[in-house]
Amino acid sequence: xxxxxxxxxxxxxxxxxxxxxxxxxxxxxxxxxxxxxxxxxxxxxxxxxxxxxxxxxxxxxxxxxxxxxxxxxxxxxxxxxxxxxxxxxxxxxxxxxxxxxxxxxxxxxxxxxxxxxxxxxxxxxxxxxxxxxxxxxxxxxxxxxxxxxxxxxxxxxxxxxxxxxxxxxxxxxxxxxxxxxxxxxxxxxxxxxxxxxxxxxxxxxxxxxxxxxxxxxxxxxxxxxxxxxxxxxxxxxxxxxxxxxxxxxxxxxxxxxxxxxxxxxxxxxxxxxxxxxxxxxxxxxxxxxxxxxxxxxxxxxxxxxxxxxxxxxxxxxxxxxxxxxxxxxxxxxxxxxxx
Ligand code: UFG
Numbered sequence: 001x002x003x004x005x006x007x008x009x010x011x012x013x014x015x016x017x018x019x020x021x022x023x024x025x026x027x028x029x030x031x032x033x034x035x036x037x038x039x040x041x042x043x044x045x046x047x048x049x050x051x052x053x054x055x056x057x058x059x060x061x062x063x064x065x066x067x068x069x070x071x072x073x074x075x076x077x078x079x080x081x082x083x084x085x086x087x088x089x090x091x092x093x094x095x096x097x098x099x100x101x102x103x104x105x106x107x108x109x110x111x112x113x114x115x116x117x118x119x120x121x122x123x124x125x126x127x128x129x130x131x132x133x134x135x136x137x138x139x140x141x142x143x144x145x146x147x148x149x150x151x152x153x154x155x156x157x158x159x160x161x162x163x164x165x166x167x168x169x170x171x172x173x174x175x176x177x178x179x180x181x182x183x184x185x186x187x188x189x190x191x192x193x194x195x196x197x198x199x200x201x202x203x204x205x206x207x208x209x210x211x212x213x214x215x216x217x218x219x220x221x222x223x224x225x226x227x228x229x230x231x232x233x234x235x236x237x238x239x240x241x242x243x244x245x246x247x248x249x250x251x252x253x254x255x256x257x258x259x260x261x262x263x264x265x266x267x268x269x270x271x272x273x274x275x276x277x278x279x280x281x282x283x284x285x286x287x288x289x290x291x292x293x294x295x296x297x298x299x300x301x302x303x304x305x306x307x308x309x310x311x312x313x314x315x316x317x318x319x320x321x322x323x324x325x326x327x328x329x330x331x332x333x334x335x336x337x338x339x
Contacts, residue, residue, distance in 0.1 A: 001026065001066065001068040001069070001241075002026040002027065002028055002065045002066050002067050002068065002069075003020060003025055003026065003027050003028070003067070003068075003069045003070070003071060003237065004028050004030060004061070004062070004065070004067045004069070004070045004071070004109075005017055005020075005027060005028070005029050005030070005071045005073065006029075006030045006031070006052050006070065006071070006072045006073055006074040006100065007030075007031055007036060007072070007073030007074030007075065007115075008027070008029030008030070008031055008036070008041060008045070008047070008073065009029060009031035009033060009036030009037055009038060009040050009041050009047070010031065010035060010036040010040070010073055010074070011040075011171070011180075011181070011182045011183070011184070011226065012073055012115065012168075012171060012226055012229060012230065013029070013031075013036070013071070013073035013074070014036075014040040014041060014042075014180040015175060015180055015226045015227055015229070015230035016071055016073070016230045016233045016234065017029065017041065017042060017045055018042060018175060018179060018180060018230065019227070019230040019231055019233070019234045020234060020237075021042060021045070023234075026065075027045050027046065028045075028046045028047075028048060028061070028065045028067070029041050029045055029046065029047045029048065030047075030048050030050055030052065030061065030074070031047065031048075031049065031050075031074065032049065032050060032051045032052075032074070033049060035076075035184060036074075037183050039183075040180050040183065042179070046065075048061060051096065052072070052074050052096045052097065052099065052100045053095065053096030053099045053100075054099075055099055055102075055103060058099070058100065058103035058107070059103060059106070059107070062103060062104070062107030062108075062109060063107060067107065067109055068109060068110070068111060068241075069109065069110075069111035069112070069113070069237055069240065069241070070100070070104055070109055070111070070112050070113070071113040071115075071233055071237070072097065072100060072112065072113065072114050072115060073115045074096075075092060075093045075097075075115060075144075075145070076088065076089055076092045076093060076141075077117075077141070078141070078188050079119060079139045079141045079142075079282075079284045079285070080188065080282055080283055080284060081141075081188075082139050082140040082141035082144065082284070083139055083140060083283045083284045086140035086144075089140045089141055089144040090140065090143075090144050090147075092144075093141070093144035093145060093148065094144045094147045094148060097114075097148045097151070098148075098151055101148075101151055101152060101155055101161070104155075104161060105155060105159045105161060109161070110160065110161060110162050110240075111162055111164075111237065111240040111241060112152060112161050112162065112163045112164070112246070113163075113164045113166065113233055113236050113237060113240070114148060114149065114152055114163055114164065114165050114166065115145075115166060115168065116145045116146075116148070116149055116165050116166060116167045116168070116248075117141070117142060117145050117167055117168055118167055118168060118169045118170070118222070118250070118252070118289045118291065119137055119138075119139055119141050119142030119145065119289075120135040120137050120142050120145055120146045120149070120167060121133055121135060121136065121137070121142075121167075121286075121289060122135070122136040122137045122138035122139075122142060122286055123136070123138055123286045123287065124136065124286075124289070127288055127289075127290055128222075128254065128290040128291050128292045128293075129250065129289065129290070129291050129292070130250070130291065130292050130294075130295070131167075131247075131248045131249065131250055131295055135149075138284060138286060139284035141284070149165050149248070152165060152246075156246060161246075162240050162244075162245065162246040163246040164236040164239070164240055164246045164247065164249065165246070165247070165248045165249070166229075166232060166233065166236065166249055166251050167248060167249065167250045167251060167291075168224070168229060168251045169221065169222035169223070169224050169250065169251060169252035169253075169289065169290075169291055170189075170190075170191075170221040170222060170223045170224065170289075171223075171224055171225075171226050171229055172189070172190075172191040172192070172223050172224070172225065172226065172312050172313075172316055173191070173225040173226050173227065173306065173311070173312040173313075173315040173316050174226065174315045174316050174318065174319035175226070175227060175315070175319070176227060176306070176315055178315075178318050178319055178322050180319075181226075181315075181316065181319030181320075181322075181323075182226075182316070182319070183323065190221075190259060190262055191223065191262060191266070191312065191313065191316050192316065192320075193205050194262060194263055194266040194274075194313075195266055195270070195313070195316045195317045195319075195320040196320060197266075197272075197274040197275070197276075198266055198267070198270035198272045198274055198317060198320070199270075199272075199317070199320050199321055199324050200272075200324075201320070201324065203275060204274055204275025204276060204277065205263075205274070205275070205276055205277075206276070206277045206278065206279035207259050207260065207263070207276060207277070207278050207279065208259075208279050208280070208281055208282035208285065209279075209280065209281035209282065209285065210278050211281075212281075212287040212288075213287055214258060214287055214288055215258065216258050216260050216261075218258045218259035218260045219258065219259050219285055219286070219287055219288065220256040220257065220258050220287070220288040220289070220290060221256055221257065221288075221289055221290070222252040222253055222254070222255065222256050222289065222290040222291055222293070223253075223256075223257055223262070223309060223312055224251060224252055224253055224304070224307075225304070225305075225306035225307070225311065225312050225315070227305070227306060228302075228304040228305060228306050228307070229251055231302065231304075231305075232249075232251050232296060232300060232302050235300040235301065235302055236249070236300060239299070239300055244299075247299065249295055249296040249299060249300070250291040250292070250293060250295065250296060251293075251296060252290065252291035252292075252293040252296075253293050253304060253307045254290070254291060254292050254293035254294070255290065256288065256289075256290035257309055261309070262309065262313075263276055265309050265310055265313050266313050266317070268310075269310055269313045269314055269317060270313075270317055
């Protein structure tokens with residue numbers, strides 16, 4: 001039995017690979033390296049470079065590697081970019097996922113873990129949200145993922161695929177042993193941006209909107225540590241393989257932090273009082289998204305280990321410093337080579 005991890009060279013996928021390796025699981029990573037990095041895939045893991053929309057490749061890969069489960073991470077994930085380029089998102093996240101689901105059906109793969117998102121809820125009327133809260137995405141990104149959820153639910157009825165739909169809230173932090181983390185250039189996510197400002201990679205940062213109907217006027221999100229999220233995937237895989245029923249699960253801790261609180265935490269943990277400006281609201285941002293986070297605990301027995309904003313920031317900062325050191329060393333090597 002082998003797990004196909006699409007996007008396994010990316011931020012969250014690579015953390016699932018690290019967790020799967022603990023139990024000696026057979027793994028194949030499929031990644032086109034458009035946003036992933038070969039260096040994030042642990043040594044010894046098989047990697048196929050390719051596109052999830054490449055039907056011929058999938059038809060070969062599934063039987064060749066005896067794939068019994070797919071964890072599908074490969075996607076574009078930047079909300080404001082999806083507002084600017086909706087068709088790009090519907091192609092990448094929706095059309096290509098359809099091809100992957102079809103290949104799973106044709107190849108007899110029954111277990112399918114899908115990276116969905118809190119963005120499917122949009123501006124929910126009641127907070128915190130539960131899995132019963134009606135989806136109402138306000139961005140093309142959220143819609144591009146919700147359509148895949150629907151395809152999977154239909155595929156279950158028609159073909160017996162068992163999909164576990166994991167709706168991620170705001171994923172942040174890095175592997176506590178610093179083996180992986182978020183490496184995206186020109187990152188837009190809040191904690192990544194703030195730790196970049198703390199290590200001096202950027203001159204400062206902006207708060208997008210201070211006039212939201214929240215306690216301090218800035219947006220509120222349920223930040224969850226990437227290693228806890230990876231664990232949820234491994235538990236979901238085990239659950240499906242034991243005959244558990246696929247379902248929608250929110251991946252969240254059940255409490256939120258505001259943009260201002262996050263920035264203050266990064267300043268405190270780093271000891272750097274980096275520059276912060278206020279800026280207008282960003283397109284597509286809901287004021288608040290927080291979940292109860294109860295169902296995933298009861299269904300999968302998920303016990304988060306890093307439910308603490310300071311811990312998340314500490315790990316994100318350690319990873320950012322590692323990236324800085326690596327880039328300084330690369331610059332030094334390049335300078336020596338030109339002497
Ligand atoms: N923000 C700033 N300044 C920045 C970056 C972000 O103020 O430099 C604010 C945003 O405006 C937003 C909050 O910080 O209010 C969080 O923004 P992120 O970009 O970190 O995350 P999003 O909430 O937009 O989206 C993320 C993921 C999605 C996921 C969603 C679920 O990118 O995949 O969380 O809530 F769907």
